[in-house]
Structure formats: C-alpha cells, structure tokens
Amino acid sequence: MSQTCDIDPALLEKLEAFRFAKRSQGNAALICKIDKDKLLIVEDEDEDNLSIEDLAELLPDNTPRYVVLSFELKHDDGRQSYPLVFLYYSPKGVKPELNMLYASAKTYFQNKAGLGKVFDLQDPEELTDHWLRAKLLK
Numbered sequence: 001m002s003q004t005c006d007i008d009p010a011l012l013e014k015l016e017a018f019r020f021a022k023r024s025q026g027n028a029a030l031i032c033k034i035d036k037d038k039l040l041i042v043e044d045e046d047e048d049n050l051s052i053e054d055l056a057e058l059l060p061d062n063t064p065r066y067v068v069l070s071f072e073l074k075h076d077d078g079r080q081s082y083p084l085v086f087l088y089y090s091p092k093g094v095k096p097e098l099n100m101l102y103a104s105a106k107t108y109f110q111n112k113a114g115l116g117k118v119f120d121l122q123d124p125e126e127l128t129d130h131w132l133r134a135k136l137l138k
Contacts, residue, residue: 003104003105003108004039004101004104004105004108005034005039005040005041005101005104005105005108005109006039006040006041007040007041007108007109007112008040008041008042008043010043011032011041011042011043012112014030014043014046015030015068015112015113018030018068018070019084019113019114021070025049025072026048026049026050026072027049027050027051027052027055027069027070027071027072028047028048028049028050028069028070029045029046029047029050029055029058029067029068029069029070030043030045030046030047030067030068030069031043031044031045031046031047031058031059031065031066031067032044032065032066032067032068032109033063033064033065033066034064034101034102034105036098036101041066041105041109044065045058051129052071052127052128052129052132053127053128053129055067055069055127056124056125056127056128057124059089059091059124059127060091061091062091062093062094063091063094063098064088064089064090064091064094064098064099064102065089066086066087066088066089066102066106066109067085067086067087067088067089068084068085068086068113068115069084069085069086069087070082070083070084070085071083071084071085071132071136073133073136073137083117083136084115084117085115085117085118085119085132085136086110086113086115086117086118086119087118087119087120087121087127088102088106088118088119088120088121089121089122089124090102090103090120090121090122091122091123091124092122092123117136119132119135
C-alpha cells in the first residue's frame with residue numbers, strides 16, 4: 001500500500017510509549033502535524049494533564065492536526081478509564097491542497113498508531129468534555 005506521507009520513526013516510538021503509559025489523572029495529548037517539505041508526520045506538541053478546553057486552544061486556526069488523546073473518562077458507576085482517541089482536526093478555510101494532504105494520510109497514521117476511536121473535528125469550540133464523553137459512550 002502506498003501512502004502520501006511517512007511517519008517519523010521517533011514519533012512512532014513516542015506513540016508506542018504514549019499508548020502504554022500509565023495514567024493516574026488527567027488527559028494527555030500528542031499533537032502531530034505534517035512536515036510538507038519532507039512529507040513526514042512529526043510531533044508538534046506533547047501535553048500532559050490538560051483540560052479538553054486547553055487542548056482546543058492549542059489547535060491552530062488554519063492548519064489541520066492529528067491528535068492522539070488519552071482521555072480521562074469518568075463513568076456513571078464511578079469507574080475511570082483512559083481510552084485512546086484519535087482526533088482528526090481540519091478547520092474550515094484550510095487550503096484545499098493542505099486539506100487533501102492531511103486527509104490522504106489520515107487512515108495510514110490511524111492504522112500505524114493502532115487507534116480505533118476516530119472523531120473528525122472542524123471547529124475547536126466543539127471540542128469539550130461533554131462532546132467527547134457523548135461520542136465515547138454512544
């Protein structure tokens with residue numbers, strides 16, 4: 001299978017560590033972007049113990065991002081879990097060629113990272129605890 005972009009080997013290692021990290025509290029996010037010159041998916045930011053609203057503020061207004069999120073999900077019965085979520089963020093108004101680049105590499109990145117829970121997002125203001133919790137508990 002051919003892909004548009006490759007993934008930085010250092011990012012693959014970081015994703016593996018992120019995937020199996022023990023979480024005791026809070027959300028953690030690994031935000032990734034595409035280096036257009038190298039056609040390589042690389043780490044943009046690594047944030048720990050942040051709110052979903054803080055994460056929304058980190059997303060750029062005019063450039064897509066891939067977000068791997070360990071979400072602190074509090075269940076109604078008192079249990080806590082930390083599902084891994086893949087957010088494909090593609091804001092409105094992005095240049096079509098940039099949007100196509102990210103869209104074409106999305107599935108490849110998702111498969112290589114082993115992420116099953118995938119949600120698309122265009123407006124960072126939609127990204128709230130309530131929105132994500134509702135999506136996960138459907």
